[in-house]
Amino acid sequence: MPTKARITALRCAPVRFQGQVRDLAVRWVLEEAGIAYDVRLVGPEEQNSPAYRALHPFGKVPAYEDGDVALFESGAIVMHIAEKTPPLLPEEPAARARAKAWVFAALNSVDPDIIALGDIDHFAADEAWAKQRRPALAAMVQARLDAVAAYLAGREYLVDRFGAADIMMIMVLTALRHTTMIADMPTLRAYRDRCEARPAFQRALKGQLDAFAQGVTSS
Amino acid sequence: MPTKARITALRCAPVRFQGQVRDLAVRWVLEEAGIAYDVRLVGPEEQNSPAYRALHPFGKVPAYEDGDVALFESGAIVMHIAEKTPPLLPEEPAARARAKAWVFAALNSVDPDIIALGDIDHFAADEAWAKQRRPALAAMVQARLDAVAAYLAGREYLVDRFGAADIMMIMVLTALRHTTMIADMPTLRAYRDRCEARPAFQRALKGQLDAFAQGVTSS
Numbered sequence: 001m002p003t004k005a006r007i008t009a010l011r012c013a014p015v016r017f018q019g020q021v022r023d024l025a026v027r028w029v030l031e032e033a034g035i036a037y038d039v040r041l042v043g044p045e046e047q048n049s050p051a052y053r054a055l056h057p058f059g060k061v062p063a064y065e066d067g068d069v070a071l072f073e074s075g076a077i078v079m080h081i082a083e084k085t086p087p088l089l090p091e092e093p094a095a096r097a098r099a100k101a102w103v104f105a106a107l108n109s110v111d112p113d114i115i116a117l118g119d120i121d122h123f124a125a126d127e128a129w130a131k132q133r134r135p136a137l138a139a140m141v142q143a144r145l146d147a148v149a150a151y152l153a154g155r156e157y158l159v160d161r162f163g164a165a166d167i168m169m170i171m172v173l174t175a176l177r178h179t180t181m182i183a184d185m186p187t188l189r190a191y192r193d194r195c196e197a198r199p200a201f202q203r204a205l206k207g208q209l210d211a212f213a214q215g216v217t218s219s
Numbered sequence: 220m221p222t223k224a225r226i227t228a229l230r231c232a233p234v235r236f237q238g239q240v241r242d243l244a245v246r247w248v249l250e251e252a253g254i255a256y257d258v259r260l261v262g263p264e265e266q267n268s269p270a271y272r273a274l275h276p277f278g279k280v281p282a283y284e285d286g287d288v289a290l291f292e293s294g295a296i297v298m299h300i301a302e303k304t305p306p307l308l309p310e311e312p313a314a315r316a317r318a319k320a321w322v323f324a325a326l327n328s329v330d331p332d333i334i335a336l337g338d339i340d341h342f343a344a345d346e347a348w349a350k351q352r353r354p355a356l357a358a359m360v361q362a363r364l365d366a367v368a369a370y371l372a373g374r375e376y377l378v379d380r381f382g383a384a385d386i387m388m389i390m391v392l393t394a395l396r397h398t399t400m401i402a403d404m405p406t407l408r409a410y411r412d413r414c415e416a417r418p419a420f421q422r423a424l425k426g427q428l429d430a431f432a433q434g435v436t437s438s
Contacts, residue, residue, distance in 0.1 A: 057369070100298065101296075104326065144277065
């Protein structure tokens, strides 16, 4: 294993997905933590190779390695880095546990319907089944967004101050970029803008976009 | 907050969902840990109340409280209990981090497509869009199952010995009970049977089913 942190990211992606591939969350948490990292770009052939599957059983990105661990799943990697980086998770045990609950909530209560909506809009918009399905699915997404917005009312961040939960939630909401759903909700729009204005986010986003633009790897 | 552990579960559910509501995972981890708990049954009216939303922002079950924390999201609760229960997460840091990655993988790489397939089969089987959509969705589920089975080949559990990752993966796979997808895969079938044979799982399952049968709460 490399001693310097190393992540994998996609070598190629359609323009509409650039800026929302999940290595963005891991880049972001590493930037917030001030941890230097290399990026190894991978394509479908490597993703399906036994060597890569040993690192990431589902063949996705990002995978993460440093001198101590080899991890997969953006949520797990964000949590792992945040646990070593005091500002990104509360110190107080009850608040810390609740912050972790929000990381799971982003990934299991908010993300699935958003991904399904994106699948329709990006891959099946003209299919009859998609046209029939979309209104109910959009309503399900809206209900989850309403719950997040209701919780955020009067709060700047999901838990006291900016941290791992916000990184994961913003990552998930990014997949609605092709819609106006966030823009139409003042609380969520302000929350997203507040989080995305962070220099660490901007560096992470630039890193992902630059890699797609140049198709070169830094390691 | 109560000092004794307390979870919420649904007062009513269609028979086909009994045995697969997510409080099962939390009951299971508590049974494995030997932690006594009360169950408070809730219905739609309470789930939408401001008091319940303060405990669980999405109004779902389970929510969890003890003398120290108030949590939501079955993944977060399972992780929280497992972190205090040595046999359920490896002690060695790298293996421990990877076990946590599998908890996230169950919930974010395996669960979403399974839930979407269940939504079709349980709620929309006769609709035209569902008939058109199902084959592609079933193939996506199968690809994820294939990845899990490939990883499990030669292993009894996801990480060394039975633990939090297996609890979450089995909970997720439970939602395929109405299909033969697991039964048709010898590795996954054996893995599921091995995990579900555990006395703690059997007590957790009986607890959920008894609550539905009796409609009474233990607290």
